[in-house]
Amino acid sequence: MTDASISVTQSVVEQFTERYLRSIGCSIERSDDHWLVSVPDDIDTEITHGRHTLIRGEGTPDDDDDRTKRLHPESAFFQQLLREAGERSPSGKLSIESESDIESPEWIQNSSVEVQSAQFTPYYDRTAIVVLFRVGIETVSEYQQQLLRAVAVDTRSEESLPKLAETFLGTTTVESESATSGAVQLTKTDVRPLLETARELLLESVQGQLDDIHREASRAADSEVEEYRQMQQQRIQELQEEHSNLSSKINDLSEKINTGDEDSRVQALRERKELKSEYEELDETLNELQERRDSGFPNRQREIRERHSLDVQVTPLTLTEVEYERGEIDFELIDGSIHQTVTLGYGSGIGVADTVRCSSCERELTERNPLQTISDGLECQSCTKER
Amino acid sequence: MSGYDLVDIEVTHESADDLLDSLSEDGTDGSHLQSIQAVRLQAGQPDSELRSLKELDENAVKLLEHQVDAAYRALFEMDGKALLADEVGLGKTIEVGMILKEMHFRETDESVLILTPAQLAKQWQAELREKFGLDFVCNYDDEFEDFDAHNYIIASIDTAKSERHRQTVLDRDWDVLVLDEAHYVKNEETDRYDLIDRLSYNYAFFLTATPIQNELTDLYNVVSLLRPGLFGTRDVFHHYFVNSNQETLVNRDELQDRLNKVMIRNRREDTDIDFTDRTIDTRTFDPTPKERELYQAVSDYVKGAYSQDQGQKLVLMLLQKEVVSSPVALKKTIEKRLYDQSELTHADELESILDLIDEIDTVTKQERLLDIVEEARDNVEMGRVIVFTQFRATQQQILDRLASEGYTVHAFHGGHSSSEKEQIVEDFEEEGGILVSTDAMSEGRNLQFCNILVNLDLPWNPMRVEQRIGRVHRIGQKRDVFIFNMALKDTVEEYVLERLYHKIDLFQQSVGELSSILSRLEESGTSFEDEIFERLVAADSEVDLENDFDAMAVDLQEQRELADKLEEFNSGVFEGFDLGESDD
Numbered sequence: 008m009t010d011a012s013i014s015v016t017q018s019v020v021e022q023f024t025e026r027y028l029r030s031i032g033c034s035i036e037r038s039d040d041h042w043l044v045s046v047p048d049d050i051d052t053e054i055t056h057g058r059h060t061l062i063r064g065e066g067t068p069d070d071d072d073d074r075t076k077r078l079h080p081e082s083a084f085f086q087q088l089l090r091e092a093g094e095r096s097p098s099g100k101l102s103i104e105s106e107s108d109i110e111s112p113e114w115i116q117n118s119s120v121e122v123q124s125a126q127f128t129p130y131y132d133r134t135a136i137v138v139l140f141r142v143g144i145e146t147v148s149e150y151q152q153q154l155l156r157a158v159a160v161d162t163r164s165e166e167s168l169p170k171l172a173e174t175f176l177g178t179t180t181v182e183s184e185s186a187t188s189g190a191v192q193l194t195k196t197d198v199r200p201l202l203e204t205a206r207e208l209l210l211e212s213v214q215g216q217l218d219d220i221h222r223e224a225s226r227a228a229d230s231e232v233e234e235y236r237q238m239q240q241q242r243i244q245e246l247q248e249e250h251s252n253l254s255s256k257i258n259d260l261s262e263k264i265n266t267g268d269e270d271s272r273v274q275a276l277r278e279r280k281e282l283k284s285e286y287e288e289l290d291e292t293l294n295e296l297q298e299r300r301d302s303g304f305p306n307r308q309r310e311i312r313e314r315h316s317l318d319v320q321v322t323p324l325t326l327t328e329v330e331y332e333r334g335e336i337d338f339e340l341i342d343g344s345i346h347q348t349v350t351l352g353y354g355s356g357i358g359v360a361d362t363v364r365c366s367s368c369e370r371e372l373t374e375r376n377p378l379q380t381i382s383d384g385l386e387c388q389s390c391t392k393e394r
Numbered sequence: 395m396s397g398y399d400l401v402d403i404e405v406t407h408e409s410a411d412d413l414l415d416s417l418s419e420d421g422t423d424g425s426h427l428q429s430i431q432a433v434r435l436q437a438g439q440p441d442s443e444l445r446s447l448k449e450l451d452e453n454a455v456k457l458l459e460h461q462v463d464a465a466y467r468a469l470f471e472m473d474g475k476a477l478l479a480d481e482v483g484l485g486k487t488i489e490v491g492m493i494l495k496e497m498h499f500r501e502t503d504e505s506v507l508i509l510t511p512a513q514l515a516k517q518w519q520a521e522l523r524e525k526f527g528l529d530f531v532c533n534y535d536d537e538f539e540d541f542d543a544h545n546y547i548i549a550s551i552d553t554a555k556s557e558r559h560r561q562t563v564l565d566r567d568w569d570v571l572v573l574d575e576a577h578y579v580k581n582e583e584t585d586r587y588d589l590i591d592r593l594s595y596n597y598a599f600f601l602t603a604t605p606i607q608n609e610l611t612d613l614y615n616v617v618s619l620l621r622p623g624l625f626g627t628r629d630v631f632h633h634y635f636v637n638s639n640q641e642t643l644v645n646r647d648e649l650q651d652r653l654n655k656v657m658i659r660n661r662r663e664d665t666d667i668d669f670t671d672r673t674i675d676t677r678t679f680d681p682t683p684k685e686r687e688l689y690q691a692v693s694d695y696v697k698g699a700y701s702q703d704q705g706q707k708l709v710l711m712l713l714q715k716e717v718v719s720s721p722v723a724l725k726k727t728i729e730k731r732l733y734d735q736s737e738l739t740h741a742d743e744l745e746s747i748l749d750l751i752d753e754i755d756t757v758t759k760q761e762r763l764l765d766i767v768e769e770a771r772d773n774v775e776m777g778r779v780i781v782f783t784q785f786r787a788t789q790q791q792i793l794d795r796l797a798s799e800g801y802t803v804h805a806f807h808g809g810h811s812s813s814e815k816e817q818i819v820e821d822f823e824e825e826g827g828i829l830v831s832t833d834a835m836s837e838g839r840n841l842q843f844c845n846i847l848v849n850l851d852l853p854w855n856p857m858r859v860e861q862r863i864g865r866v867h868r869i870g871q872k873r874d875v876f877i878f879n880m881a882l883k884d885t886v887e888e889y890v891l892e893r894l895y896h897k898i899d900l901f902q903q904s905v906g907e908l909s910s911i912l913s914r915l916e917e918s919g920t921s922f923e924d925e926i927f928e929r930l931v932a933a934d935s936e937v938d939l940e941n942d943f944d945a946m947a948v949d950l951q952e953q954r955e956l957a958d959k960l961e962e963f964n965s966g967v968f969e970g971f972d973l974g975e976s977d978d
Contacts, residue, residue, distance in 0.1 A: 010437075011434055011437065012434055012435075012437035012438040012439070013431070013434045013435050013437075013438045014438045014439050015435055015438045015439065019435070023428075023431060023432075023435065026428070027428055027432075030424055030425070030428065086436075088432075089432045089435055089436045090432075090436070091432075092428045092429060092431070092432035093429050093432035093433045093436060094429070095425050095428065095429055096416070096419070096425035096426040096428070096429045097412070097413055097416050097426075097429050097433075098413060098416045098417050098419075098426065099425070099426025099427070099429070100426070101426070101427070139430065139433055139434070141433075141437065153437060154437075155433070155434065155437035179427060179430045179431060179434070180431075181431050181435070183427065184424070184427075191417050193417065194417065195414045195415075195417060198414060198417065199414070202410055202414075206407060210405065217403060221401065221403060224401050225400065225401045226626055226630075227623060227626070228400070228401050229626065229630070230623065230626035230627045230630055233626075233627055233629070233630065234627060308400075312400050312401050312402070313402070315401050316401055316402040316403065316404060317401065317402070317403040317404065318404055318406070319403060319404065319405040319406065320405075320406050320408060321405060321406070321407045321408065322408040323408070323410045323413050324413075324433045325413070325426075325429055325430050325433055326413055326414075326416075326417070327426065327430065
């Protein structure tokens with residue numbers, strides 16, 4: 008599934024800004040490197056009312072003041088404009104006309120058989136919703152990732168319509184000027200269950216990416232656990248050395264106690280006592296550390312793994328009711344001197360809705376297994392190859 | 395790898411209440427479409443196009459598709475931290491130039507540090523200036539003060555890590571770090587590695603054609619400097635990607651996926667680079683008896699003076715080079731030495747050299763040059779020939795001589811302003827004739843409209859020779875290129891030419907190939923010019939000298955073979971690795 012984001016070039020910035028400002032009632036006088044924008048007092052916008060100068064392209068931020076703004080992909084003014092426009096009308100309606108280009112299925116496009124004509128006969132109107140979701144994925148080890156995805160669901164059957172989502176993206180680029188029409192017919196009650204379905208479909212569609220990031224995060228966590236383990240192992244070794252040093256010092260003192268004179272015996276006894284308590288403390292620390300090591304540092308592991316967990320946030324940003332038509336399409340196919348007409352279920356914006364199988368081997372016709380010949384029904388490439 | 399399921403995924407669905415509430419609102423016509431567009435733009439990458447491309451001068455640099463792609467990917471897909479590992483000769487410097495140009499355009503390059511092997515620093519400086527209009531100070535420039543005194547610096551990595559500069563380099567937060575021949579930091583126990591590891595920077599571009607030098611962990615070290623953690627710990631990398639005998643990679647797909655995030659490697663066969671042929675014609679001439687006498691006198695003087703005072707090395711080296719260029723070049727330096735320094739030892743020797751100079755009335759090389767330009771006048775479009783010399787005095791004499799023979803001549807040297815230089819090149823293109831140039835040209839323009847080049851004398855630095863040739867033999871040259879080398883028999887020049895340059899096939903090497911040989915040489919702590927000079931003055935006899943030069947040639951040959959082998963080895967390791975952008 009393709010990402011729904013649009014890359015923000017300077018020309019796109021200017022195109023969108025001009026159209027948006029005019030649509031809310033501003034006027035613009037354009038000249039080479041700057042625009043003079045008048046924002047009438049009575050319009051509802053966060054942009055300061057009155058006259059402004061918009062300077063095209065980048066420059067130092069110092070140039071910005073109340074009346075002079077920079078216009079480029081990263082400028083504060085443009086970002087403000089996007090926020091405002093995005094929130095202005097997050098739901099609406101759009102219709103996909105049956106006159107829009109007819110697209111033949113990939114199993115025909117990839118074959119040598121040609122389409123001589125195609126005739127779509129719409130039988131009934133259908134409605135779908137298309138939701139734009141923002142998916143934010145955050146972990147400690149990777150950069151935060153944001154995806155924008157369009158999901159389309161038929162309102163009656165709740166079936167997923169990936170082709171329609173693609174058509175939706177194609178008709179809502181910055182180049183398109185008018186594609187919406189009228190008020191939304193669906194109510195909140197209609198939409199809630201559809202939104203649920205759309206969320207599920209969305210998660211399915213981003214599963215691949217989530218898996219990748221999950222794998223990265225797991226790997227980063229593993230390395231950290233491993234590093235921690237190595238560090239502790241080193242610490243254990245150090246403690247063991249210290250442990251054996253103390254032990255031999257204690258032995259030396261015991262020797263002294265047995266052989267020395269009174270004064271040195273008392274002194275040695277005192278020292279041995281101190282060392283023994285130090286030894287016991289060390290022994291305890293060492294045992295504890297070894298135990299933790301033997302059980303695989305469970306707390307530390309948990310803490311590391313928790314810290315590396317993936318936080319996925321799904322936010323629906325816009326919801327569009329899309330009207331489309333369903334019916335039948337007749338493709339007139341031609342292969343040399345042979346003609347054949349195929350009738351298939353079709354929808355505007357969703358393309359061919361039927362699965363078609365090879366008339367000889369019953370295998371499904373797909374992009375990779377396209378139509379090979381129409382001389383005897385619709386025969387696929389695989390079965391012609393096998394012959 | 396283990397632990398895959400031990401890291402949780404938590405999905406939170408944000409409330410849709412606001413969105414649902416908006417269902418009942420009546421938007422104006424088109425406002426919903428604008429909301430959709432705005433949301434899509436907000437999610438988009440701000441302008442991922444190379445905006446500075448149109449600013450580049452097409453005459454100065456011809457960009458190839460793989461270079462533009464590499465610059466784009468390094469900047470926008472790798473977040474400005476990339477290992478550029480194209481095969482030799484595909485223009486990694488150009489890729490970095492484009493990256494730096496773009497960053498300059500976007501004003502994200504307040505401080506840039508380029509670290510290179512010493513021998514390549516000036517070459518980098520020239521290329522960035524000439525092709526991208528980017529001005530850097532080089533640590534070999536007089537104006538260079540220290541690493542905190544300039545914002546755009548090209549320096550040899552060894553200068554940067556030296557005790558004198560190290561702390562200054564480390565104290566600064568650099569916006570951009572470029573590291574050429576990055577394989578020299580492969581060993582984590584060296585000062586070089588330590589320097590790069592401690593440097594603070596936002597963006598980094600490492601260059602190498604051979605990321606792997608000895609073993610596959612080299613790759614781990616270089617990549618880990620750029621992207622710590624990409625390969626996990628050293629042990630993990632070892633266990634997972636390298637088979638036990640260190641020679642092959644395992645789990646290639648996974649390694650490729652991860653390398654793809656940080657490394658770009660273009661292969662020659664995937665690019666459309668195509669050079670025309672080069673023909674090399676080396677002509678050695680018998681000097682006249684007077685010239686031979688002069689040569690011998692100068693060589694004896696240099697040898698004697700150097701054995702007494704090694705501090706005079708530079709000027710002695712200069713004399714030795716001038717004597718084979720032209721008597722007039724030599725004369726200037728000797729006069730200067732005689733009259734500027736009152737307490738000069740050997741003054742009488744110098745005086746007698748001056749006498750010998752005055753006795754010379756035929757300068758062999760200049761006479762023979764006439765043969766070449768004469769031939770060109772008859773056979774080449776507008777008789778265009780470029781003659782290179784290292785010395786202004788020689789240049790002037792040749793210009794006078796050629797003009798007196800009725801040739802159209804043009805002079806080019808470092809003393810011209812840059813608009814004058816442009817005019818000279820333009821005149822040369824329009825009027826044809828002969829352009830006599832000093833090496834100031836090698837850092838200058840592109841002359842692919844001319845295809846005949848004469849080396850009247852030869853720099854002792856192979857890089858300089860290649861720079862000269864690079865003026866005419868470059869992408870855009872449509873004809874075969876002819877290089878004439880002129881040398882006098884039994885002189886240092888003949889040794890350098892015959893014994894060294896031809897041995898390493900210098901005249902057929904690209905800058906990239908040469909860089910890898912020279913930087914290998916530098917690794918072993920040797921400067922080419924010094925090496926030549928030391929051998930020259932140390933030899934006791936003719937036979938000694940020949941043997942010395944042969945030994946040096948063997949060294950070079952070895953370095954060259956090693957460089958070739960490494961390149962082959964890396965190709966082998968990465969073979970079957972599709973390191974291009976993936977399609978999904």
